[in-house]
Amino acid sequence: MNQNASSVVVESLVKRFGDFTAVDHVSFETRRGEIFGFLGPNGAGKSTTIRMLCGLLQPTSGRAQVAGFDVARQPDAVRQRIGYMSQKFSLYNDLRVGENLRFFAGLYNVDSEVLSERIHWALEMAGLAGREAALTGTLASGWKQRLALGCAVLHRPPILFLDEPTSGVDPISRRQFWDLIHRMAAEGVTVFVTTHYMDEAEYCNRLALIHRGQLVALGTPTELKQRQMKGELLLVEAEPLARAIEVLSSAPGVLDAAVFGNALHLVVPQAAPAIPALRRYLEERGLRVARLEAIEPTLEDVFVSLTSGRAEPGPEGN
């Protein structure tokens, strides 16, 4: 498998629906055997991007090459070389497990010599061995997702597109699913996966943060956390919270303030001198400070810090 055959190269890709721009000049490249994550909130344009890469939507402008073929001009060549799991479960609920597998194997022209071996493999992987006769609609969602993954890789595609594969699945199944993804990547499959779970994004080798159709940052999770923050991060627990955020937003030296659960995350140029200064600042204004300490940024902090300046008013997508 050469580098080209398992790569995704995207240059300035744009998709407009009417005068709404869902994907706005996105560019990136993936490497063979890497798990490339697309992280962003609902409506950011993740599914639209993945659909263009699978040849389901025509790009408005820009270029995308998947497995060495242009998605707009050679979609059929692309389709033979990719596996795709759509955001919505889309196997046939009224077919049995084995019937779904045989159906998709048939559509992908899986050789009859390897067919039963591939189906057996997919059943094992999904943990559905011995349940070929179960109606797909009766499976729990974790099994359904793994079966969908099995159907998507029956033809051993070098590139796999997974659109929010773990949404609506319980945490244990999510963990199992990510183990499967890692196993495939270890075999050399390039996995392009979208998610809006920040914690899941940590499992990716590289991440693209996408916000309102634009790619706002790209790098490994560690790189993003180290490089993309404009300063250091503080955690504040103070009462009352609403007044605390109001006060801190205009406090000297605070670059950014955002609510995380029942606490606040602040971005400051340097943590050490800021801690005593801010404690005093809050107490002078009658707020009770329960906690104030430096913390390691999470991807969510990175995301908030990167997108807070861009949050121009406009209709939010779904």
Added chain:
Amino acid sequence: MLARLHQMLIKEFLQVFRDKRSRFLLIVPPIVQMLIFGYAATFEIRHVPIAVLDLDHSQESRELVARFTASRTFEVRARLEHHRQIAELIDRGEVILTVQLHPGFAQRLRKGQTAPVQVILDGTNSNTALIALGYVNRIADRFARDYQRDRLRRTAPLTVAQTPTVELERRPWFNPDLRSRWFFIPGIIGSLTLVMVVNLTAFSIVRERELGTLEQIMVTPIRRSEFILGKTLPYFLIGLADAALIALVGTLWFQVPFRGELWVLFLGTVLFLLSMLGVGLFISTISATQQQAMVTAFFFLMPAITISGFGSPISSMPEALQYISYADPLRYFLVVLRGVYLKGVGLEVLWAQMAMMAVIGVTLLTISVLRFHKSLD
């Protein structure tokens, strides 16, 4: 090519026949509908409720009333005393017609004058009203003729034999008893097949679009032609089987004669199904949800049946509708059905209808296939 098509067919048949409900829906409703429509669709009128107001109370008037009572067409529901009672009965729909004989009816007859019989009728259903009026006319006519002969026989017996009369000799071909059921049954076979196949085809693709399974199929290397064939061939076969089922009920239960050749009907049905698949496929390319498909199918089906000549002859429709009906495949299929069933004619007569269905079918299928893209745009 064949391998993928084969998979599509297996999948489609599994889905259709696995579900008890859809198995039931393919077999029972067509038969039940055939039976219901077969009994309900008729131009004949029987037991029309009427009321009689005889103000003459003569032997002659009673004689005329007796003829109404004896008729199978009419059922005398009320004998009235006063003309004021008429309006109420008609308003409430208890009778649709009243016959009123004025005082002096017999006297005028005896003097050889014209004796009026007043008929008031509910024209709401103009068709029934017209037919009923025709029957009243016939009864009054018979009565007048018999009365005249009777009088002549008594006054001038020799001239009776010389009275000239014109007798209409009715010889309806193909349907000697003029049973409207014979006319309707072939039409019902066509209409039921139409509804069945258009809905099945339209829904089978739109359902996949709505459920999202279409998206999963579109990322596979399946070709457009394989997908469309896989989605239409099963419904073509099911449509053929259903048409046969409906036709069997029509022929065996309602005893409509089948005078033509089976292969001519088969050819006609195949061509008709082709155009119906085209319509169904077209609807599925312009509908995003099953709800939209249902509304669109309804929008097509009702007019397609109405202007096909199913009930009223195309020649009595406005000219514009007559032109539109040339594009209606059911129009041609009905000619084929009635021709094969009642007249026993073959291709030498029906070739033009066959050709038109083929042209419409191929055109619609081509348009729909071209409109169907393996993309979500």
